[in-house]
Amino acid sequence: MSDTLLSSLNEAQKDAATHIDGSLLILAGAGSGKTKTITTRLAYLISIGIDPASILTLTFTNKAANEMRERAYSLIDGAFVNTPPLLCTFHKFGLLFLKFHMNELNRKNNFIIIDTDDKKRIIKSINKEITTSVLVSEISKYKNTLLSPEEAKATAQLKLYQEIADVYEKYENYLAENNLVDFDDLLLLPYKILLANENLAKETSQKYQYIMVDEYQDTNELQYRLLRLLCSTHNNLCVVGDDDQSIYGWRGATIKNILNFNEHFEDTFVVKLEENYRSTDTILDHANQLIEHNRDRLGKKLVGTRKKGDSIRVYESGDENEETRKIVDDVKKLIDSGESANDVAILFRVNALSRSLEEGFNKAGMNYKLVGGMKFYERAEIKDLIAYMRILTNKDDNFSFKRIINKPKRGIGKTTIEKIENYSLQNNISMFDVVINNTPEEIAAIVGKKNARTLKVFEASIIDLKEVMEESKMKFLDAFEETFDYRSSYDNLPDGADRQGNIDEFYGYIRDFFIQNPHLELKDFLNEIALESENDELYNEAVSMMSIHASKGLEFKHLFIIGFEEGFFPLIGDGSDIEEERRLGYVAITRAMDNLTLSFVHSRFYKGKRAQLTKSRFLSESGLIKGSLTLEKQSAYKKGDLVQHKIFGMGRVQKAVKAGKDYKLTINFGGNVRDILSSFVEKI
DNA sequence: GCGGAGTTCTTTTTT
């Protein structure tokens, strides 16, 4: 059994798949069969008799989780497994855990997950003086580094940070009062629970004897600590990742987790997968040239298994229209020559660059699918409906109450909402309870007679709907429309038809969910969709367009990457990191299998202005255009030189061997001796 | 409270 399972793996992959106990670090370069290896390992563990229920596999995206599940199941006979192994995103795991253990924090498990947009609104309602995006990212940073509001307050020096800490505290209180949970909480709250309850931590760790983590280079501090707790009774942690593909630093991922894995976990067995099966040698060569400009890496090189291929084309255009024309022409030719549109993709660093492409494709009458972009569940009409559903499952959800109390319009405006809110705060009850607990006369005293009547009608409607829901989940949606006329409120609006289409689709989802899961309730549906961002609609043949981030893990025979201009790619801005930009470039290039075209323009229309641009340094760094940009001059290295490394710090050269234009150095970093290429260190 | 006109900000990336 296991022989056939392993027969298609190379030696390194086999080593990784069959290493069972202890900590295991699989450094898997792009296209090196990472998913194959890890899914085979999962199947292998089961094949040698390990209880599937004791295996936990964590991923970052639903897409990755689904793909791995599918592939692992095809490797084992699906029928073999009566309790399937848990394979899900980190956040989903947190959600499952909280469903069972939320009571440990003295909170009920009927909590609701809020998304980024909700989070922004809540924070904005707390403080309008400080830029919301700053507050959002600072608060998230605090949560992901386990800093409580009290600690944040105590350590804040500047007035600004004291204010931020204050908003943080209010925000956390708001979430707790309304029993809301944000994305960070899905990791943070389980961690807090496990930390406070040693027995539960032991029990949970014992439940999951074998843990695997995909894309480890993108984990943050909190995820690392959570993993430590989960591994506390064993050391069976297998992580897969590629330091060169770490592209989520902006949301708190720390590359240190993978760079220091063998110090974090004892007796680590390391396997490197450096053979690339995806791209032509030509593509790999340029990808390698680019990434070699980074210092902050473990230093590995992808080795090709294919032959040299077509050379990489670089398009130079006056503006985005010319660029689009060239790409549309090329894609047309490819498809006319019999290539499948599904094998073609166009990538960009910034989503806004898709606009001219979309126009061009529309004009040419060509199909395309835009991956990412405006998510289905982020549309206003869908969020309204979700807010209604939330109110139906939890009357105390003030946030949702405010969102829909005047949708469709029923004459309840800002002032009325404020009055209800003030009353609710003074009496320490939820906003809906202000309506429910008081007689019409009492409410009239707060908001006036007319509004009081409207509010009571609203209350009665909700109560009726709840009854219908108890009776039949299938009838409930019709009753909902009958009561609130939400769908028809879009009847004569400009983009009403589109929105109604979305509404119908959403109703379809709900019905389908209840058909598939008759025993589950509305709140389960709500938390399920909160973690879903993929619009995995059924596409037919179409060219894909997406951001580089969205392309991670994918591969395409024919690839175009646009926007190779300084400022766009590398994107220069607040908090941007040139090494991470370069890794993005590396990720983008290594998506290509056979053909790759890069493009830059001299001017682009962006944010309402036309900007003059110069070509990206990445083009010369990857050796695609003769670098007018200075190649860093290489100084000679010799034994005894002092050097500085970004991760390992200062060290002394013990041995220096010339290797091409670099030196292969053996460096002693205070007792820690490592072999490092001279391009990764700086001479001091 | 509503809707239209004017103004400001955005988008880098996602669970």
Add this chain to the structure above:
DNA sequence: AGAACTCCGC
């Protein structure tokens, strides 16, 4: 350029 937010007269 477009969305989102603010202001003002009805």
